[in-house]
Amino acid sequence: MRYMLMMHAPRGTGDYQVSEWSPADLKAHIEFMHRLNKDLAASGEMVSGEGLAGPGEAKLVRAGKNGVPMTDGPFPEAKEFLAGFWIVDVEHADRAYAIAARISAAPGPGGTPLNMPVEVRQVMSAPPTDG
């Protein structure tokens, strides 16, 4: 079963809360993410994962007249933003929750876990085979 894990990071005062962190805290956080991705690749559970560019450039787009793109945003008042996502292939939902919890506990300032909200959604699959 495939799940998408969406990590919502705290925005802080600017585009990123991380821009206020100390070098040591940053280093610990970067190493944590590096380790996590390596572990998911080694266990064969990683399908894909991407980090997203800053929310300062984020836009909401709707089609206007004749399909012309109408853009809105960015939204500086948002407290949290989608910072990245993973798609994992696991045996059970519980395993997806466990990975999400590990992501959530990524270290923040002073090494304290950030406890970020991670949204877990199952990815739709092919229809069942007949018979």
Added chain:
Amino acid sequence: MAPSNVEHLLRDLAPQVLGAVARRHEDFAAAEDAVQEALIAAAEQWPEQGIPANPRGWLYHVAVRRLTDHIRSEISRRRREDTVASEVWAEWAFVPPPEGEVDVQQDDTLVLLFMCCHPALTPSSSIALTLRAVGGLTTAEIARAFLVPEATMAQRISRAKQSIRESGIPFRMPTDEERAERLSAVLHILYLIFNEGYASSGGADLVRTDLSNEAIRLTRMLHTLLPDDGEVAGLLALMVLTDARRAARTGPSGELIPLDEQDRSLWDQRLIAEGVALISDTLSKGSIGVYQLQAAIAAVHDEAARSEDTDWPQILALYDVLRGLQDNPMIALNHAIAAAMVHGPPTGLELLEALDGDPRIRGHYRLDAVRAHLHEMAGDHDRALAHYRAAATRTTSIPERNYLTTKAARLRERYRPPDAAERER
């Protein structure tokens, strides 16, 4: 024979065989498919059954047979639809394949490169097609290198071949008038492949080794075919001189390490020697061009045993010439850095101001990153901090973002009283 040896042999033979097949059969797209099938058959059979006495001939005949089968089935399909059209096809479909050695022409690989890097194609199409038709990589391998699904890459390649068919690009050498422009298109595509591998613009992996290696291999091949072309030698030199620093460029967590902080004992001296020899040779012939100048600059960096030994006046002089040759904001940016290293940060910052009006680079994170660096050199830490942050927000590469955020954090830690930092938390 080990599978990896078979793979090397096949990748070397791929453009020669495709060249020979494409010269005989006008449909390049079908020829390319047939050769790809022959390569796959060889990759399956040769490691177990051994390499045939004439591997090139083997590949050629298998490819021609596949092509003939393909044409036969196409004819019977068309015969059902249209009797007249089938006769045209039949005329060249049943030319018996030549026996024995394949008529390989030295220029086939070159013609192929010109064709795959034709200006009528988009750069992403050219890159994919070059890697497959000239590099002999499978669609799956190319897809993996570009981190896209195989079906996506297959579609990109098939559209590229469709464009070749539609624009009626013939399988022949460009005319003398076209040649310089077409060669520069080829060099540009090879350079893009190298860069994609070396400084991949997306994703978390900073170095996608295979693409850099492949770009170097193809450029080396081109240099063998055109040994007297200064820019081909210059591009090859630039690639190996840049690639020589690969091991020093990233840390254990994939973090970016800038040139002046790299452990230079990790630099590959063999590649440096090769690059320096290549560039010295072409410059001594009085040849000049943008790749040669960039290679010369890379050579100056590579020859400095320590960062502080770098011959910046020499680099500045080379950037001065380069700037006169090519109007490119990235070159202007690097020129400003060199000027700052020689004449001090204010000179560099002044040169950057001229770039603010250039829409090609305005708002680009590199402009902020360089400005931050020069302000830091000048001791203006508040401005440096602001620009490091702006650059971190704008870059689309995770290793770059981590690097720039860390630079800002280090500055803040060093130049702010600890109690102020404490209050911020």
